[in-house]
Amino acid sequence: MHLDLALPDGRSVHLRLSDAALTASYGPDLVYTLDRGGRLVGAFRDGRNLRRGLDGRVLARWRHGRGPRQRSWLEPWEAGDLMIALRRDLGLVAAQSLPAPLAAAVQAGLAFDEATDVEEYHRVYSPVAILPPDQYQALVLQATEGCSFNTCTFCALYRGQPFRVKDPDEFALHIEDVRDFFGDGISFRRSIFLADANALIVPQERLLPLFSTLATAFALMPENMPQAKQRAWLETHPDGVSGIYAFVDGLSAERKSVDDFHALRLRGLRRVYIGLESGHEPLLAWLRKPSTAAAMLDAVQRLKAAGLHVGVIVLTGIGGQRFHEGHCRDTAAILNAMALGPGDIIYYSPFESDPEAPYAVLASAEGIEPATPAFAGMQETAIRRGLTLPPPLAGPKQVPYNLRDFVY
Ligand code: SF4
Structure with a gap:
């Protein structure tokens, strides 16, 4: 109107x-x-x-x-x-x-009433630390809180926050609270992001009931609905969502088989986001990332074998000159090996040191130069040059992911 x-x-x-x-x-x-x-x-x-x-x-x-x-x-x-x-x-x-x-x-x-709304938001949610850029307007549902690892030296997103998994009753209550909080405004949120950092770490026998709870609480858009019909479907389904989305990490993904991921896909999971950061194993080890590049490649391959889309996040500008050549070379190589296609996304995230994280102190102690936007931009260009992706319509999207743009 x-x-x-x-x-x-x-x-x-x-x-x-x-x-x-x-x-x-x-x-x-x-x-x-x-x-x-x-x-x-x-x-x-x-x-x-x-x-x-x-x-x-x-x-x-x-x-x-x-x-x-x-x-x-x-x-x-x-x-x-x-x-x-x-x-x-x-x-x-x-x-x-x-x-x-x-x-x-x-x-x-x-x-x-803004004051009441903000107060209610803090009651319903523990801090929503980050989302992938295409999920900033999602309906966040926190099946877990925090990060189960909290080891990465560059990340302070969940530092000090204990990791925990909600039981099915608590999660069902959380969904009700979130619905009440948004009220009529819930129609602005047309996807579900299952938070926080790695909700898919929840063992499959506990995860399936969580997904069933979601399926009864929301109408899920049928998979692969043509773009032209999606708008009409959403208009006729006021509580409808395009699907369920979540982060995963390499270690958590190792505990799920292709069949497990497929079962989640049948219950509405559509795209899974993985923080690869780099394909260069020495850099990942130095950053104390909890999994290896090989494990993350394997995770992506299993997710794709289950018919899911993936979002792969690459950090640019991290590790200085010491890791530069290996980071660009091995990251391009692993992205090429992932056989990404339509519906998949590569995110380039320029690294900015967070004063709450130990990275800057560790880097300085080892003579690694501070990150700069220019260095991050140069690394993105170098990684892109090493890619052998299919032509745009047959390949993944490549988009920026600046953490400073995040608002929920
Ligand atoms: S980068 Fe991911 S896995 Fe590492 S500490 Fe941060 S949230 Fe946890």
Whole structure:
């Protein structure tokens, strides 16, 4: 549904209402997007793209001309100012005569209580530390919390957080809590991400009941539905999701057979994301990654034999000159060996040292240069040059994965 309105302050607004969101455009320089629960999820304002997380923080991204993309978190007062402006601008719309569905969506935006929502988010979720970029709008369901390894020297995502697996009753309760939390806004979330870092480590006999719980709680889109029909299917299934997605690591994957993965696929698993980081065994060992490149290649091959898609994450700019040649050569070689195809994704993630992780101290002690964006970019180019992938439509997508873009 679309509607154009002239406002009393001289501006005009274009409203667009879909089953997932209300978008209000006050000209090309000011746009708000709200989920159907009235929660602000994104905006364009002052030349910057803004993405609001469920914790109330707002990430701004912008670019000057052809320069590099800039990012920063809004100060709390700036985020507050955004919410005040949204209320003022929605209020002008609410005073107009609107068709009932639009009036209801605008009223939901005006009634949205941010403080209560953020508090409820922190009650329902333990910190959602990271997702693959194509899952930032997923419905996150935490079957596990934390990372079962926490050994990698470059990663501080789950440091200090004990790993635990929810039992089926607790998980069912978590699903109910998440549903209540999102309310009508759940229609903005059209896939399920089974979190946290390696939910597929759960033994198969405990994992299958978790997947069954999901299958009864949500309508799962039939596998391989043509793109052209997916939108209509989602419109007719308000609680429908395109599938279930999750991270896996090489060690956890070793404990699952092709048949195990196939059984999960039959229950809705669609794509599995693996942090390869590098194909160079000495670099992985130095980074204290819990599995080897060979184990991760084997994992990908078993996932693909089960008919699942994979997302393979490569770190660029890590390990300095000492590992540079081996990292680029062996990473390209292992990606070539994975026989990736349509539906698979290679992510290039430029490494930035996290002060909470031991990497920087260890690297400095061994004379390894600090990571820079230029070095990461050069490594990505070198790895891509070594690839022998099928032509674009028959091969995997290759996309950037900048951790600083993550907002949930
Ligand atoms: S990189 Fe993955 S496996 Fe390693 S500590 Fe971080 S979350 Fe755990």
